[in-house]
Amino acid sequence: MYDGAQVEVEVADLTLQFGTYRFRGAFAVAEAEHGVLGRNILNLLVLTLDGPGMHWTG
Numbered sequence: 415m416y417d418g419a420q421v422e423v424e425v426a427d428l429t430l431q432f433g434t435y436r437f438r439g440a441f442a443v444a445e446a447e448h449g450v451l452g453r454n455i456l457n458l459l460v461l462t463l464d465g466p467g468m469h470w471t472g
Contacts, residue, residue: 433472435459 423444430437437455461472 430455432459 421444423442425440426443427440428438428443430441432451432455435455435458439454459472461470463470
């Protein structure tokens with residue numbers, strides 16, 4: 415869980431595939447159980463989450 419502490423992470427040039435979308439660029443990489451998608455990626459996606467229906471579309 416993010417606790418506000420500053421940490422150093424590696425930066426890697428890589429390709430991130432999320433569903434049918436592919437993003438290439440420099441991404442921060444750290445050892446963690448969870449990751450975060452930034453606005454540079456989220457602004458390009460349409461994602462609909464239907465909790466009661468137990469499905470998602472993107």
